[in-house]
Amino acid sequence: MIEINGLVKRFGALTAVNGVSFSVKRGEVLGFLGPNGAGKSTTMKMLTGYLLPTAGRAVVCGHDVEQEPIAVKEKIGYLPEGAPAYPDMTPWEFLNFIAQVRGVERKRRRSRIEEVASMVHLEGVMRQTIETLSKGYKRRVGLAQAILHDPEVLVMDEPTDGLDPNQKFEVRALIQRMSPTKAIVLSTHILEEVEAVCTRAIIIDRGRVVADGTPSELCARSRLHHAVRMTFKIGSVDVGLVRADLQRLGGVDSVEVNPNDRGRVSMIVYPKDRASIASEVGAQARARGWPVEELQVELGRLDEVFRTITAPGSLDAQEVRS
Amino acid sequence: MNGALRKMWAVFKRELGGYFLTPVAYVFIVIFLLLCGVFTFSESMGGFFERGQADLRTFFGFHPWLYLFLVPAVSMRLWAEERKQGTLELLMTLPIPLWAAVAGKFMAAWVFCGIALVLTFPMVITVNYLGDPDNGIILAAYLGSWLMAGGFLAIGSLVSALTRNQVIAFVGTVVACLGFLLAGFGPVTEVLNSWAPQTLIDAITGFSFFTRFDSISKGVIDLRDLLFFATLILVCLFGTAVMVDAKKAG
Numbered sequence: 420m421i422e423i424n425g426l427v428k429r430f431g432a433l434t435a436v437n438g439v440s441f442s443v444k445r446g447e448v449l450g451f452l453g454p455n456g457a458g459k460s461t462t463m464k465m466l467t468g469y470l471l472p473t474a475g476r477a478v479v480c481g482h483d484v485e486q487e488p489i490a491v492k493e494k495i496g497y498l499p500e501g502a503p504a505y506p507d508m509t510p511w512e513f514l515n516f517i518a519q520v521r522g523v524e525r526k527r528r529r530s531r532i533e534e535v536a537s538m539v540h541l542e543g544v545m546r547q548t549i550e551t552l553s554k555g556y557k558r559r560v561g562l563a564q565a566i567l568h569d570p571e572v573l574v575m576d577e578p579t580d581g582l583d584p585n586q587k588f589e590v591r592a593l594i595q596r597m598s599p600t601k602a603i604v605l606s607t608h609i610l611e612e613v614e615a616v617c618t619r620a621i622i623i624d625r626g627r628v629v630a631d632g633t634p635s636e637l638c639a640r641s642r643l644h645h646a647v648r649m650t651f652k653i654g655s656v657d658v659g660l661v662r663a664d665l666q667r668l669g670g671v672d673s674v675e676v677n678p679n680d681r682g683r684v685s686m687i688v689y690p691k692d693r694a695s696i697a698s699e700v701g702a703q704a705r706a707r708g709w710p711v712e713e714l715q716v717e718l719g720r721l722d723e724v725f726r727t728i729t730a731p732g733s734l735d736a737q738e739v740r741s
Numbered sequence: 742m743n744g745a746l747r748k749m750w751a752v753f754k755r756e757l758g759g760y761f762l763t764p765v766a767y768v769f770i771v772i773f774l775l776l777c778g779v780f781t782f783s784e785s786m787g788g789f790f791e792r793g794q795a796d797l798r799t800f801f802g803f804h805p806w807l808y809l810f811l812v813p814a815v816s817m818r819l820w821a822e823e824r825k826q827g828t829l830e831l832l833m834t835l836p837i838p839l840w841a842a843v844a845g846k847f848m849a850a851w852v853f854c855g856i857a858l859v860l861t862f863p864m865v866i867t868v869n870y871l872g873d874p875d876n877g878i879i880l881a882a883y884l885g886s887w888l889m890a891g892g893f894l895a896i897g898s899l900v901s902a903l904t905r906n907q908v909i910a911f912v913g914t915v916v917a918c919l920g921f922l923l924a925g926f927g928p929v930t931e932v933l934n935s936w937a938p939q940t941l942i943d944a945i946t947g948f949s950f951f952t953r954f955d956s957i958s959k960g961v962i963d964l965r966d967l968l969f970f971a972t973l974i975l976v977c978l979f980g981t982a983v984m985v986d987a988k989k990a991g
Contacts, residue, residue: 467834470989492836499834503827505755507762519751520835522744548762564831 420445420572420602426475428461435461437626443602450617451606454729458626459606460500463576467497479572496570498578502561506550510541510560513549514567521568535563538593554581575605579612591616610721624729634721641719644693647700650683650713658684661709668703670696748837752845760853769811773857776807796874800864801882801958805922805950808893813914815850816897817907820985824905843982847898854890858883878960885957888970889950893918895977902984925949
């Protein structure tokens with residue numbers, strides 16, 4: 420439903436987006452990750468027809484964004500960054516305006532607005548001006564506006580920014596409920612959000628896509644992937660001995676020791692080539708009779724992957740891209 | 742096409758309603774009516790009673806000067822505010838053709854000025870009570886005044902599209918409109934007379950709101966005057982659309 424090919428945006432000498440390509444199918448929820456200023460918002464602005472690309476193409480539901488901007492805008496629901504809305508209007512007036520522009524039939528307008536308002540829990544504030552609402556409510560007004568016409572494609576720039584944990588949870592649940600029938604793109608810098616709602620994630624850095632895969636595929640790139648974490652009571656083992664023993668195992672690359680991790684000794688055993696070493700380490704522990712309190716296999720952490728690829732001057736960026 | 746008009750109508754309604762959601766509309770209308778009255782009736786300025794004539798020449802004579810400061814106050818928010826609030830991005834990603842958004846917002850501002858103008862109807866009642874004026878001339882003068890307000894608004898719309906700061910939009914519009922007014926103002930043409938070639942003077946006075954409005958307010962509806970205002974409005978609105986489109990990124 421969304422096809423983006425070699426999208427480039429330059430502002431004068433600055434290249435904000437430099438050859439971004441991806442596609443999103445119905446039922447997919449694509450998470451757009453990247454440090455501030457990486458080009459996430461600019462890409463979304465080109466996808467929704469707000470900015471024209473310097474080069475490249477964006478096609479939404481078969482319509483080229485440059486050739487048929489109105490047709491594309493009709494298909495898309497868009498929550499811009501910061502959820503802008505007219506502060507002097509009430510949510511009711513605002514959504515009524517959006518419904519008129521979006522061509523919601525007059526006789527269905529009221530019921531549709533009420534339906535959407537209850538989906539994002541706006542019922543209590545529909546007659547209050549938007550400027551008097553809290554940040555969380557304002558964000559929900561923006562969300563309501565984006566889903567009012569039940570769009571096939573939903574683009575959201577930081578949909579949960581400024582919401583409290585309960586509201587975040589609700590918005591994520593809402594996204595998941597809508598996802599089977601729509602193609603959804605959302606940007607975020609909350610990594611747990613990607614794992615919670617996204618079927619796919621793209622990491623963008625300095626205008627380029629540096630990683631593209633399912634959240635678990637991305638996690639697998641983590642140095643922590645398949646690492647084994649063991650904890651002991653302080654003083655219950657000879658740390659040096661255990662460490663030396665572990666390092667002798669064939670699959671083990673290195674061992675990191677934290678002598679006081681919240682009242683425990685913890686060790687992280689990193690495997691070679693991110694291979695599974697849990698059984699090997701477990702067997703060794705049993706054979707030596709170590710008083711292991713906990714033994715846990717790490718799946719990898721998205722934030723660590725994110726930092727590795729997007730840290731300034733990171734060499735990994737090139738490697739991960741291939 | 743039909744769809745585009747429906748969307749323009751929605752933008753128009755929102756914008757016009759927007760004026761009345763804030764005190765701006767009421768302040769504007771009250772000040773406009775107050776100043777109209779003061780200028781028309783005061784002995785030293787309009788001298789309505791002293792002239793002893795049942796017409797509204799003095800009333801309309803002050804409109805260009807009133808518009809100079811009041812119309813920019815209406816037009817300054819048209820685009821500058823959208824940009825400042827971030828709602829420009831919202832508006833431009835709704836399925837509204839750019840021309841429909843520009844025209845819808847302009848029409849709202851124009852109709853708003855029309856409402857203020859219509860509210861001066863007690864003037865018409867007064868002269869009709871006091872004497873026997875030519876109501877055709879008065880109607881023509883109202884039309885001319887409204888057209889002139891449209892010209893000011895279109896200039897204001899263009900200036901508002903250039904900035905995100907409403908104060909700059911206001912001051913810029915006042916200066917631009919002053920240029921259009923002074924182009925045909927007696928003292929200015931006299932200064933020009935001393936050195937400029939006649940064709941240049943004619944060209945400059947051709948752009949004058951004064952001369953155009955003056956003939957309409959005398960009841961002379963010249964197609965050229967109507968075309969002048971219509972062209973000015975269309976050119977400025979086209980310029981508005983170009984600038985809104987060009988300055989989206991900034």
